[in-house]
Amino acid sequence: MTFALELTEAQAAIHEAIAKICAKYDDHYWLKVDDSGNFPDAFVNDIAAGGWLGVAMPERFGGAGLGLTEAALMMQAVAQSGAGFSGASAIHLNIFGLMPIVKFGTEGQQERFLPPIIAGDDKACFAVTEPNSGLDTASLETRAERTNSGYRINGRKIWTTNAQRANKIMLIARTTPKDQCRKPTEGLSLFYADFDRAKIEAQPIPKMGRKAVECNTLFIEDLEVSNAELIGEEGAGFKMLLSGLNPERILFAVEAIGLGRVALKRAAQYAKERIVFGRPIGQNQGIQHPLAKAWAELEAASLMAYKAAALYDAGKECGAEANASKYLGAEAGFRACEASVLAHGGMGYAKEYFVERYFREAMLARIAPVSREMILNFIAERVLGLPKSY
Template identity: 45%
Template sequence: MTESEDIAEIRRAVQALCAEFPGEYWREKDRTRDYPGEFVDALTQAGFLAALIPAEYGGSGLKLDAAAVIMEEIQAAGCNGASAHAQMYIMNTLLKYGSEQQKRAYLPGIADGSLRLQAFGVSEPTSGTDTLSLRTVAVRDGDEYVVNGQKIWTSRAEHSDLMLLLARTTPREQVAKKTEGLSIFLVDMRQAVGSGMTIKPIRTMMNHSTTEVFFDDLRIPASSLIGEEGQGFRYILSGMNAERILIAAECIGDAKWFIQKASDYAKERKVFNRPIGQNQGVQFPIARCYAQMRAAELMVHHAASVYDSGGNPGAEANMAKMLASEASWAAADMCVQTFGGFGFAEEYDVERKFREARLYTVAPISTNLILSYLAEHVLGLPRSY
């Protein structure tokens, strides 16, 4: 695959930036469970997180394929883009379905980083992937909506100014189609925290800044509704395809990091008087991971090009996420195995990346739901759930 000079230039620029944030930086953050604010600031200042925002709103107006390359390079450099990737894609719903006034009000700030839109409130304790059964409600009261309920796995809520919130505005039994009755709001968390919104961090096995968010009679202005009331589910679907493609690209970057790391180590580490990479038992798993990663990479670029050309990339985005997350997880496992005992030592970063890479066969959508999608919507098999 030959890339355009523009894309190659983006890769070099991201690599140069990431070189400023070596393993020690991430290990320290991992140890203290701190948010990598310096890294996110650097990405923001360099304009990378505004890649998808059109130039008229202060962004760089790049295609998704180019944005995917940014995320890939971040991961391939050993950094963790999960701290920032949402700034890139959550605004998609605002861009596509927000009013001109809303876009003027928020997009320039998101583009220059003065406004952080990093939180997306969808999952709830009782509705994981079954989004339509969510229970958080927003009830119209004059010029306001009153929000009650709870969200979970809302990542980066403590490090975000705005939250895109999906809530039910019409009871499920009163809607004509089951996909209706949910609405999307852009909630200003700077005002909400302490006056109806509470955020509780959830400690996880990696440094991921995820939280639970509680709504207790939170009042938000009616003007924070995006698009039409009741159409929220439809609005977020398109954003989810972009999210899946970008995260798939991150997985490709992770796989490349693991493969590079393992190859370097296998060449240099000697056991029985020869490099361990001379053993088929060591080199074949690395080679297999490489082939698996390259195949997944093709699907990621294919999905991005379908998205960029205006098509519906539902199947491709799902397949890209599944294949790429499986490739990165296979590479992670292989890398630990190649490193032997050192794979568990913090100083090699392998164990940290291993923990971080594990997330993506689960989030933002689990492999089972992807297989269900392909079986039902692509192959015409009966719905299984």
């Protein structure tokens, strides 16, 4: 594995191409969708039209067949354009969410499910988190019971992003009761099914930020799915879920880093222009140092994220690096956004300077898809060899 410190020409071209599309959607556009809660359809259609939704999907299904590194460059460029998580989360799931199907689906499932998601025709949501189990996925309560032709699913999910618009749902449910399994992580199965609104009620959750991309509580009642919608082996769902966790963490990391970078850029610009006490506020070290520190932290987090992506692309173990990059990226992104708001003074709190939106969105990466505490638990146990704490 070579871990390049500089982008290749092809990689730099990806960044440029994405930045060019994103330039059509300025901060006013994102502020408007954040206020209205309207999904950024125009932006997503443009990204889909450029073929970018399939950046990391196999070429034989219409994807570009590139690696996680390229997907990360793309998502970082999206967030860094000012789109932040309002833009990144609108396409995030298309990029790597269906990897369990790529890795474990049958040829028939891949042929049916992948091309429409790559083209942007299908809209999927990913339902793992539940109200009563939280981060303890092995304790989830949604049940899939065998029927003659497949399974009947009942249960509740929470925080499911994009469920108002999705026509497909990837969900994990228990097929064997926990007390009948050797390990709690066994007996869970993964399904990719039609989002049947007669059987699934999606209630939006009012939330702090990213209003344009909704989150929902799902009430699933007697959802019938066929055997052809079970991904991989029955009972092996947790293992399949794990295979997608590292890429997802890396993508969240670079999205947070992108958001931090645009916040920093705005702060530096404002600090040069705003005159108080007869000189630019940026001439004061009290303004300079937090911004300089934010730059250093963002760059360090970025190195870790691309190291993790390079390991993943080389087929090597990357759990420690992927987790570390998610932690570092989310923290650096948040601190850059915080420093940017503070450098703007009162205007940091005003919507017209945009950085208050960045700040609200930056919280997301610290919580989802896995919390800071669980990442540190992982590193303490798996890297440092400390006893498992939970």
